[in-house]
Amino acid sequence: MAVPFLDLKRQYQTISSEIEPKLVQVAQSQRYVLGPEVDAFEKEIAAYLGVKHAVGVASGTDALILSLKALGVGHNDEVITCDYSFFSSAGVIRWVGARPVFVDVAKHSFNIDPAAIAKKITKKTKAILVVHLFGEPAEMDPVKKLAAKHGLPIIEDACQAIGAEYQGVKIGGLTESACYSFYPTKVLGCFGDGGLLATNSDQVYHAVQDLRVHGAKGSDDRATIGTNSRLDELQAAVLRIKLRKLEAWIAARRHCAAKYRELLAGLPVQTPQDKPHLGHTYNSFVITSEKRDALMAQLRSKEIGCAIYYSRPFHLMTAFKKFVKPQEKFPRSLIASKSALALPIFPELHDHEIETVAEAIKQFYG
Numbered sequence: 001m002a003v004p005f006l007d008l009k010r011q012y013q014t015i016s017s018e019i020e021p022k023l024v025q026v027a028q029s030q031r032y033v034l035g036p037e038v039d040a041f042e043k044e045i046a047a048y049l050g051v052k053h054a055v056g057v058a059s060g061t062d063a064l065i066l067s068l069k070a071l072g073v074g075h076n077d078e079v080i081t082c083d084y085s086f087f088s089s090a091g092v093i094r095w096v097g098a099r100p101v102f103v104d105v106a107k108h109s110f111n112i113d114p115a116a117i118a119k120k121i122t123k124k125t126k127a128i129l130v131v132h133l134f135g136e137p138a139e140m141d142p143v144k145k146l147a148a149k150h151g152l153p154i155i156e157d158a159c160q161a162i163g164a165e166y167q168g169v170k171i172g173g174l175t176e177s178a179c180y181s182f183y184p185t186k187v188l189g190c191f192g193d194g195g196l197l198a199t200n201s202d203q204v205y206h207a208v209q210d211l212r213v214h215g216a217k218g219s220d221d222r223a224t225i226g227t228n229s230r231l232d233e234l235q236a237a238v239l240r241i242k243l244r245k246l247e248a249w250i251a252a253r254r255h256c257a258a259k260y261r262e263l264l265a266g267l268p269v270q271t272p273q274d275k276p277h278l279g280h281t282y283n284s285f286v287i288t289s290e291k292r293d294a295l296m297a298q299l300r301s302k303e304i305g306c307a308i309y310y311s312r313p314f315h316l317m318t319a320f321k322k323f324v325k326p327q328e329k330f331p332r333s334l335i336a337s338k339s340a341l342a343l344p345i346f347p348e349l350h351d352h353e354i355e356t357v358a359e360a361i362k363q364f365y366g
């Protein structure tokens with residue numbers, strides 16, 4: 001039996017009766033950009049995340065870029081980030097003209113190794129960009145301690161980790177800026193592109209509010225260059241409805257993860273473990289296997305959806321190679337890129353489908 005990697009239609013069926021009248025209402029209002037839906041959504045999600053401010057922007061990538069800009073990061077600055085993530089996490093650093101400096105992942109994790117950051121700090125370091133990959137928060141305490149010691153701001157790429165918790169508290173307000181994506185495949189997805197930046201800093205908040213509308217709202221003279229990066233009313237209307245379901249959807253993802261762990265126990269694959277202080281939301285359920293490519297081929301031959309996140313660490317990408325010194329080594333991210341395999345996970349995935357996936361993996365190992 002085929003198992004889809006992701007089936008967004010199942011979720012839509014559960015909310016269409018709430019969403020469709022709302023879309024018509026926005027259309028009839030003819031308010032499309034920065035109106036009452038965006039205002040209300042920003043307040044509601046700030047309350048959900050437990051932060052002072054939330055600013056809707058056009059994508060997760062833009063949230064990261066505008067955060068870097070708001071913190072004054074630019075040419076000749078260095079920004080430290082993890083060697084293993086979606087392209088955007090490092091691409092945004094180059095996009096603002098800064099140099100990415102890569103750090104290997106931690107043991108038993110796909111997130112940055114806090115112990116390896118200190119060696120990479122130089123006079124040019126301007127910020128640390130931490131990614132919470134696959135929905136699991138990175139170890140923030142040691143990173144925060146180090147950042148405070150060096151007076152460095154931290155930006156969180158929380159694009160895959162909305163609702164995740166660190167030591168029992170939702171991430172979002174831990175640092176200068178946490179960035180979220182509402183791309184349709186994320187845990188909280190809209191009907192296109194959308195993003196958000198959460199912050200407790202009044203300075204970052206005001207700066208990003210201006211940056212998303214060309215520098216400043218409603219003035220003829222401009223001191224800074226901004227861009228056009230806004231969340232629109234239709235997306236905000238969809239997100240307001242979906243936000244109310246988010247906790248239930250995260251709980252369903254955790255159920256799927258627990259089921260996978262139970263069924264895959266004893267096989268020669270590593271499953272993501274539940275760590276009590278890290279409230280993983282399972283944006284992705286990524287196992288590792290030494291026979292990853294053969295396993296993937298077999299699952300796909302049985303029409304079981306799976307994907308590689310990510311096959312190439314940043315230090316090996318053409319765009320970034322020139323920023324890596326020959327003596328820099330990243331053994332753990334290299335192993336991750338060769339062994340990681342994402343299995344189907346979404347709130348509407350059925351137990352019997354998880355059993356099908358687990359059975360196919362068992363068969364593979366004979």
Ligand SMILES: *Cc1c(COP(=O)(O)O)cnc(C)c1O
Nearest residue numbers: 059060061086088159160181183
């Ligand atoms: C999705 C994602 C982004 C970018 O978000 P977009 O909304 O697609 O621009 C950035 N970082 C990570 C880790 C992501 O998963």
